[in-house]
Every structure is written in structure tokens, then in C-alpha cells.
Amino acid sequence: MLQTSQKAEAEPLLTATGVSKNFGKTRALVDASLTLRPGETVGLLGANGAGKSTLSRIISGHIQPSGGDIFFDGATLSLNSTRDALRCGIALVAQETSLAPDLSVLENIFLPNLATKGRLSYRAMRIDANRLLAGLGHEHILPLDAEVRTLSAAQRQLVEIAKALALDARLIIFDEPTASLSATEVDRLFDIMENLQNNGRALAFVSHRLEEVFAITNRVTILREGKVVAEDVATSSLTQGDIIQYMVGRDIGAIYKKRTVKPEAIGETVFEVKNLKALPWVRDISFSVRRGEILGLGGLVGAGRSEAVEAIWGLRPRQNSDIQINGKPIRLHKPADAVRAGMGFVAEDRRAQNIVPDLSVRENLLLAQMGQHRGFGRGYGKRANKVAELISDLGLPAHRLDTSLLNYSGGMQQKIIIARWLLTQPKILILDEPTKGVDIGTRSSIYRLLQQAADAGLAVIVISSDFEELLGIAERIVVMSDGITIADLPASRLTEEKLTLLAAPRTSAARNQALLAELAETYHADAVWTLLDGDELICLTQAAHDNAPSAGLTPGEAIMVDQTLIPKAIREHGPGFVTETDGLRQTLFTQLTDKRGHDLGWISLTIAGTAQAPDPKNIRAKISNLTSTDKDDLNGRHP
Amino acid sequence: MADTPNTPNSDIPDHVSTAPAHPLHAVFRTLEFRMLCLALLLAGILSILSPHFLTERNIFNILDQSVVIGIVAVGMTFVILTGGIDLSVGAVFGLTGIILAQALQIMPIPLAIPLAVLAGAGIGLFSGVLIAVFGLAPFVVTLGVMAIGRSLSFIASGQRSISGLPLDLDAIVYSTFLGIPANVLFLIGLYLCAWGYLSYTKGGRTIYAIGSNAEAARAAGLSTMFYSILPYVVSGALAAVAVTFSLAQIMSADPMAGNQLELDAIAAVVIGGASLYGGRGSVIGTLLGVLIMVMIRNGLNLIEVSPYWQGTAIGSIIIIALLAERLINWRSTRN
Structure with a gap:
């Protein structure tokens, strides 16, 4: 620069x-x-x-x-x-992807080459493609032979980017x-x-x-x-x-106008999911949301967030799930079941999953209402007042209701789709990337819409890749990584950095876990990876030797420093092991940073107070070794 | 920078006119209106070419000739609106004709007709389930059913026409009300019902929604499975209804009856402006499509053009209609 x-x-x-x-x-x-x-x-x-x-x-x-x-x-x-x-x-990496859904990732990356004369070398293409994807850091989650139609929206975009890079x-x-x-x-x-x-x-x-x-x-x-x-x-x-x-x-003022939620406004748990499994993306997801609460589902692309809610909605086969509404188990086989159970769902892909292009604005608005309606007619009359109220809220003139929805901006389309569900007066509303491709002005009005609905008692679940948005709108955030829920924390205890860290994909998490296991085994210790924020600790992962004394930390939970069994070590986090006042435990509490010097949290290693303390230098070397290999790894992958 | 126009509500796109359009203006812009103009134009030309065209007798003739294809085309409209296709209607027409003729030998008319219609519906259900539940391609499934249906109608008939049907059967065609023959009345009633159903009921709108975006329709809680199967059932049943009217006129059932009827029905639906991708079209358009096709056939007969030219004429109309539509759409999106 x-x-x-x-x-x-x-x-x-x-x-x-x-x-x-x-x-x-x-x-x-x-x-x-x-x-x-x-x-x-x-x-x-x-x-x-x-x-x-x-x-x-x-x-x-x-x-x-x-x-x-x-x-x-x-x-x-x-x-x-x-x-x-x-x-x-001149290449365009488009917003609405221009990929051929039936061709493989490889063929799509080299799609322009398919139009050139002469034979194609798939072998050379494969090598090139791997190089490009490695540059993007995505060679693991983008199988070259997968058909593009099977990829998520985000993965398609990655293919799109690789395609432009392939053109040089x-x-x-x-x-x-x-x-x-x-x-x-x-x-x-x-x-x-x-x-x-x-x-x-x-x-x-x-x-x-x-x-x-x-x-x-x-x-x-x-x-x-x-x-x-x-x-x-x-x-x-x-x-x-x-x-x-x-x-x-x-x-337009601040985009995120934080809602002032009175604790008493948040009611009983209305929706609960336990051990949701929908392979291959969703392995073990549990979360719950309460009346009047906005819950954020965070995670990186590929973490299985969209797949999880699509499975709940009956759009994907589930292997295992225990879904409860108001404490009662409910069987959701198809979307119609969920709609009638008082749920709403704004899917991620507006054009493919929400808009019915040949129907008018009015019919699109009333689509879910019609799905909920039992009877032979369309059931449009029932909610006429509510429709009038909603469209005036949205700033949509009534005489335009019979035009095509495609004439409207993405933001207005999105508001109409959200209104479609509000019209059914649901108890639970799930929104997958509700502000994707929506301009700032509309974004803040969507947030307002959701906050008003939550104030009126709706339980809202928002999925977003935009951590700033999640922190801005949700009261509580459930973090997913690699198809598993790994944390459930109040938004007030999180920052974008912490969220990014919590959502870290399996590769680094697995490496950290391996390190913890190795440390635990070698030193007969309780090894925990935590985030430290003032007086509070968030425990990420843990590995403990059978003979090790517990540090009092449980993965996925937040705890005050004084409530742990190693407060002294945390407060002092000195260069060596610190023995607690009761003498039962001694702990090495050392920081983990990434290649750019960002805080990746702390590693705590607790051993018995009576044990011979190992040389902390060796341990620190092992830990910093972890992030430096990370560095080499990343640099090595660059084209 | 220099000029900063006052920003209205940025949510409202400026490419939608702010003033409410005149209601008639919307009608003029519909495809059905253009098809009506085409039909009237065609009628005008034919009445100039032949003095017999615009006579009361010939008009009833045209309506009479529209009954069979018109009934089948309603079912085809349902199917095409969901984005499917039913190639088996001609064969179902033939097979249910044989079933009806056989049934009439052993049971009274009020029992035989529902039986044949039920058989048609059953065949449609079979196709519909294969398509909607098992996800097979409509083209392929109905192609298979077409072959099976035609083959079974030869077997069931012993490879020959069945005649000697009860003479009372012709009452469904030749009895009149207010001077209008029963079959024409039925056709009008059927189109009214189909139009009402498709426009004003949950099922009808679901059929449109499935053809337009099945995934969104399903996610919104509509019963996409049921309403993906229904059109094939309707199509099969209506093929049997159509053959009933046909038998009542010819008084004999032929195993080859309804050969290529599916193509006529598809042509009528397409001329009527439906999209083969689904989601777009109407029975009013289909009715106009049927009338245009029948008028061409009737008119060419009247002016004594060889019947072999009929295919060329109808084929040209289909292509010209689609091309004109495409050009109009291009113009409206470009400027």
C-alpha cells in the first residue's frame, strides 16, 4: 500500500x-x-x-x-x-453466481477454457486448480470432482473466484x-x-x-x-x-441500534433442538431459544449452519434429532409441519429458495399464509388487515401489490420475504443470512423489523457470517464449527475476534486439541485452551490426564476467574508455574498468538501441586511452535 | 456530486411506475389479449376466404371440433403449469376408450363412464407418483406410459374397433340447452371451473408456485408433493372424459384413437402462452390456442386446401406466436 x-x-x-x-x-x-x-x-x-x-x-x-x-x-x-x-x-466475480451447476468444480473453474479449441488436459487443470484453491486456502472444503449444484452458496462463490484467478x-x-x-x-x-x-x-x-x-x-x-x-x-x-x-x-445513524431488552421481557424456552444430526454437514447441534429473544447462530462457511436449519425445516434428511416446541416434542417431516407448528423460515438464497418469480408481490407475501391455511380457497381474506399494516410499514404502495416482485430491489424483496413470515404470526422465526446483498439503509430497517417482532414475543434465530451483525443484533450467540455446537454465550461477552476464534475450523482446532492432548499426556496435566476477557474465562477445548487435578473448566462454558480452581495462576500468568494458595495445583498459564500477533487465547496447564514442575521453556516452545507451523503452512499455500 | 437530487425512499425502485395503471391497460398487455387478437384476425381472414366460415352452422362445427382437444388441453395446462409434460394423454385416451366400450357391453352408461374416468385418473396417478415421489423426469415417465397404454389398448381390444355401443350414449353430445349442444356446454363449464380453480384456490396457486419455484413453494409450507401429482391425475381423468364425448359421436372405439392427441394438446397450451418451464400460462390462453388450431383446420378444409398442409399451418402458427412473444419481451426489457 x-x-x-x-x-x-x-x-x-x-x-x-x-x-x-x-x-x-x-x-x-x-x-x-x-x-x-x-x-x-x-x-x-x-x-x-x-x-x-x-x-x-x-x-x-x-x-x-x-x-x-x-x-x-x-x-x-x-x-x-x-x-x-x-x-x-476482464473478468467479473459475480454476485449472483454464473456457474454451471451440473459440471464439477474443476470444470467450472476452467469453464472459459472449455470454449477454446484443442484438447483439454484434465491432469494439468487439476494441478492448476489445486494451486488456485490452495491460494484461497480452501483446497480441503472444495472437492474438485463435486458437482457445483451440491455446494453451498458460499462455496460456489469460492469457485467463482478461482475461476477468475484461473483466467489470469x-x-x-x-x-x-x-x-x-x-x-x-x-x-x-x-x-x-x-x-x-x-x-x-x-x-x-x-x-x-x-x-x-x-x-x-x-x-x-x-x-x-x-x-x-x-x-x-x-x-x-x-x-x-x-x-x-x-x-x-x-x-442514517448507527446501523445497529442495540435493543434494550428487559430481562423480564425474555420468556420461557419456546424452541429447543438437541443432538441434531444431518450428515455430512451437521453432526451434533443443540441449541434453544426463548420467547422474545434474538439468538445468533454463528460459524464459518462450511460449519453447517444453513444445513442445520434446513434439516430442522425438513428440507434435508435428518439422522437424529429431538426438537421441542414449548417443551413438547414435535415431529417435523416437511416444511408444512413446521409452518403449522408456528415456525417461519427465511432461507439463505433469496432467488432460489424464497421468491416465486411468476407470482405477484401480493401472492409472494401471502405464500406462507396460504401454506398455513387449511381449506380449499387461498385464505387471503383472513389477514387482509395485517397485510395492509405490513405493507405500509414497508413503505410499499398498495397498488403495486400486483406487480412482479422481481421489479424491486434486493432489499425490498428481502423485507417482503420476512413480512411473508411475520404475516403467519409465528412463535419462532429462523432467518438465514437475512441481510445478504442488502444495502445499509435496508439492513437497519430489517434489524428494526426483527427487534420489533422480538419485543412482541417472537423467538428469533438469525444465522450470519457477518460477526459484527451477529454481535449487533443477537442477545445470545451459539457458535458452530464443523457441524458441532461448541459454545453458547451471551453476545455481551463476545467480540468479533473471540467469535472468529471460537468458530475456527477443524484443522486448527484439531491441531490445538492434539497439542493439549500431548501436553496432558507428557506432563500428567489438565490442559485447557481458554479465552480470557477481564475477569472472565471462556473455555474452548480441554484434554486431561487421568491423574491430573482439574482446573475447574468445562469446554463451551464461560466462568469467572474466581470460580475456577486456578485463580492465582490466571491472575499472575507468570513465566513459570504458579502454585495456588492451597498448594494442590500448580499451573502454567501462557498466551497463544497467531502469525499476525492476534490473541488466540491462553493455554493453561495444571499439574499436581506436589509434582516436580517441568521446564516451562520447553512447553512454551511447543506452544509457539504450533503457531509458527501455522504461519509456514499459510505462507506455503500462497501461489 | 454537483447535483444531489432529493432522495426519495430508497427502497422503492424507480423502474416501477408510481401512478396506478389503468386496469384495462393491464388487460391489453396480457398474452391472452394478444392471442385473442390473433384468433380474431384469423377468423377475419378465413371469413373473407370462405363465405361458409362465418355461418352459425360452421361456428357450432368449430366448437364441436374443439371439445375433445379442448378437454385434453385443460389437463395438459395443469401439467405444464407445474413444469411437467404429459405425453401419455393420447394413449390414455385410446385405452380408456376401449375400457369404456368394453364396460358398456356389460354395465349401464352411468356406471361405465365413471369407471373409465377412474381408470384414466389411475393411470395419471401412476405417472404422477413416479414423477413427484420418485423424482423421475415427466417426459420419460409419460413416454413410457404412452407406450404401455397404446400397447394395452391393442391387447384389450383384440386389435380391432369395438362398435355396437348403446345408442343412448349420444345424449351427452346431441341434447341441447338453450340451443347449445351438451358437449359444448360441458367444455365451457370445464374451462370456467379450471379457471376458477387455478386462479382462486390454494391448490391452483400452489400449482403455479410449483412451476415457478418448487423449492420456495415447499419451504413456504405448501403441499408440493400432492399438487405435483394432482395435475397428472386430472390429465388422465380428462383424457377419459374426452374419449367419452368422442365415442358418443363416432359410436365405436378404436385402439389407435387419440394418436398424437398429446401433440395437439401441447400445441394448444403453448400457443395459449404457457411456459414449458412452468409457472406461466392460463386456461383462457389454452382455450384460445385450441380455437386457433381448430379454426385453421376447419378453415383450410372449407377453402379446400389439401389436409396435408394443416401441419405446416399449425406448426407455423406455433413458431410465429412464440417468436412474436420473444420479440415483444426483448423489446420491453431493452427499452
């Missing part, structure tokens, strides 16, 4: 001026301009419907502009198709690539983007997430209602507030 000032002087790779695009009477883009230079990342920002996707689709040849000039590499660019764009070296494109537009990625994955993506940028590629980054814009872009171009309102401005000269101001044209 230091070279930014020199790079700014580089000849632009692409200059677009006066670009406009009309869809029917709609002017999606008016006189827009964009400049992309090699070795630079430009953020393309705007609320939903501002025209940033239209602009990126014009540059990538998906659609043709109604007017304007585009120069690429010194010559006028005129694209008739995406193939033209790819030939020039000179200009890559990332259209909300992080929408379904978790914090760690976003970090990895940014590493890759920085790498591409340093190799002299021009990148455009379309996103709603301001933190990411600041993390990765050099300059930003901001659109509002089809017009450029800030052109090619250095990111460093802006604040988040400035950008929001540009994007929405008004000050």
Missing part, C-alpha cells in the same frame, strides 16, 4: 466516461465514469440499485451500455459478450465477493487481492461492507441512483460517515 502514490500516476488500464444504461424507462446509469489503474483496487460503492452492478456488468461485457465511452489499455473497448471481455482479460485476468471486478464469507475467509481473499494488485492487476471491489472497503481499496467511486457522486477519491481521505453520506444522501 506504500506505493499507492506512485501507482496513482500509472496510466489507467480502463477509463469509462459518460456511461449510461437504460432499462425500459428506468435510467439505471447516468453519465457514470470509472478509472481503474494497474496495481490498484478501486471500491465501487453504492446502495442497492445505485447502478454499481450495472456498471460492472457493462465493463465485463454482460450488458451493452446505452451510451458512453470505455477505453481499455489505450484503445476503445467495445464488448458484445462476456467472451469478448474475457479475451481482453488483467482486470478483475469483485462484485460483493465477501457477502457469504466469514472473517478468516475474507482475510484470505484480501491477501489474494493484495497479491493480484501487487502483480500489476487492476481490481474493482464492489461491496456494502465499509470496513472491507477501508481494508482493501486505494480509491473509491461512489454511485447513488445511477449517478456518480464521488469519483476516484482516495480512500484514506474519507471516513465511514462520509461514505455513508455519499451512498444514502442522508445520515
